Amino acid sequence: TIHGFLVVAAVLYAVITSSVMIVIGRRFVMIVERKNQAEAEYRYSLTRVRENSESIALLGGAKEEREGLDRSLSAVIHHWSLLAGQHVRATVVSQGSSLIVPIVPLLLCSPKYLEGSMTLGQMMQAASAFAFVQSAFGWLVDNYPRFADWTANASRVASLMVSLDRLEAEGAEVDNRIRHKVTTGSTAVSLENVSVALDDGKMVLNEFSLSVGHGDRVLIEGESGTGKSTLVRAIAGLWPWGQGNVGVSTGRLLLLPQKSYLPSGTLGRAVAYPEAPNRWSTSQLCNALAKVGLMHLQSQLDCDLPWDQILSGGEKQRLAFARLLLHRPDIIVLDEATSALDAPSQRRMMQLLQAEMGHATIISIGHRADLSAYHSRRVRIGAQRSDRLALSVAVP
Numbered sequence: 001t002i003h004g005f006l007v008v009a010a011v012l013y014a015v016i017t018s019s020v021m022i023v024i025g026r027r028f029v030m031i032v033e034r035k036n037q038a039e040a041e042y043r044y045s046l047t048r049v050r051e052n053s054e055s056i057a058l059l060g061g062a063k064e065e066r067e068g069l070d071r072s073l074s075a076v077i078h079h080w081s082l083l084a085g086q087h088v089r090a091t092v093v094s095q096g097s098s099l100i101v102p103i104v105p106l107l108l109c110s111p112k113y114l115e116g117s118m119t120l121g122q123m124m125q126a127a128s129a130f131a132f133v134q135s136a137f138g139w140l141v142d143n144y145p146r147f148a149d150w151t152a153n154a155s156r157v158a159s160l161m162v163s164l165d166r167l168e169a170e171g172a173e174v175d176n177r178i179r180h181k182v183t184t185g186s187t188a189v190s191l192e193n194v195s196v197a198l199d200d201g202k203m204v205l206n207e208f209s210l211s212v213g214h215g216d217r218v219l220i221e222g223e224s225g226t227g228k229s230t231l232v233r234a235i236a237g238l239w240p241w242g243q244g245n246v247g248v249s250t251g252r253l254l255l256l257p258q259k260s261y262l263p264s265g266t267l268g269r270a271v272a273y274p275e276a277p278n279r280w281s282t283s284q285l286c287n288a289l290a291k292v293g294l295m296h297l298q299s300q301l302d303c304d305l306p307w308d309q310i311l312s313g314g315e316k317q318r319l320a321f322a323r324l325l326l327h328r329p330d331i332i333v334l335d336e337a338t339s340a341l342d343a344p345s346q347r348r349m350m351q352l353l354q355a356e357m358g359h360a361t362i363i364s365i366g367h368r369a370d371l372s373a374y375h376s377r378r379v380r381i382g383a384q385r386s387d388r389l390a391l392s393v394a395v396p
Ligand SMILES: Nc1ncnc2c1ncn2[C@@H]1O[C@H](COP(=O)(O)OP(=O)(O)OP(=O)(O)O)[C@@H](O)[C@H]1O
Pocket: 198, 199, 200, 204, 222, 223, 224, 225, 226, 227, 228, 229, 230, 231, 258
């Protein structure tokens, strides 16, 4: 049996130690959050340096990068030392409490023992019962560091969910959103008075309109920074902020972004991307590579190498054309897809596109004068002038 006053004392004792722990560890969660963030930033900077090591070496930026990494590492060490301090204080409270726990009931029972109303055996029994009850109530004190860690991780996930919910709620207000539709009419891609708003409220593509019929080949030109890549984002529905209507017909759309992307893994995966490499046979993959002049890579389709670093800028662009030949999309959007190619290679790629993908609607963006020969229409962004072109290469 345990005396009533000892139960009250056990609860009181737990409340006091838990309160001390909460006061001492009140910055614990914040420090864990900041430590996680500092670690994530450090890992990200290391990865970024590793991926761009060649450009950094060519620019001679090693010293500056090292200083940046050192600053990032110092932040990690600083947050780890703050965290270690918190652990020390938490340990002092929890270990101190477990050292005092056996003495408290003895002190509380001692008057009764001295009075003679309690035997030594009863006092020892009461003391061990007190310790049991106390250990149940002292859960928070024993687990505070783990609890803080869990809270920090949960609040990170919760803040992401809150941001996503806010984005969804804002999405309901259609006034400042570009309306994106899938259409079935005679136009493959239509843009009506599309304006795209940037983060700072600046508008690019002021009320841009364009209608592209099925099988049309439109070349979009404009000075650097006028919003050509932004237009590609609007067509893909990636950038919802702005005004106007975008309609894209049903069928497969494939965009070649200005910054080419190769996934990690085998070369076969890079060619087949975004589909899985086993969608096509090795001979189909080899055939596509041969058509774009990458015969020398045919034997390496199964090699898992850092292809993003190995291939030259022009080779990556030709690989993107091999992707087009495999996927055979109905609508193709090329954002400066031939910018790294010499004139004969560009001619070869564009002629290949015309010969193999005669059915496809093509919207291409480019600065090079000789590109217009492969398009039926030319649109200038900025002035928004539209010219009809005579196709120099017959469309099959
Ligand atoms: N995420 C962004 N946040 C803020 N501004 C942006 C963002 N993306 C683009 N911009 C700005 O919008 C403008 C248009 O950019 P965009 O990339 O569309 O130009 P572009 O016509 O494709 O140029 P280039 O011919 O050099 O590729 C630029 O001034 C650019 O700085």
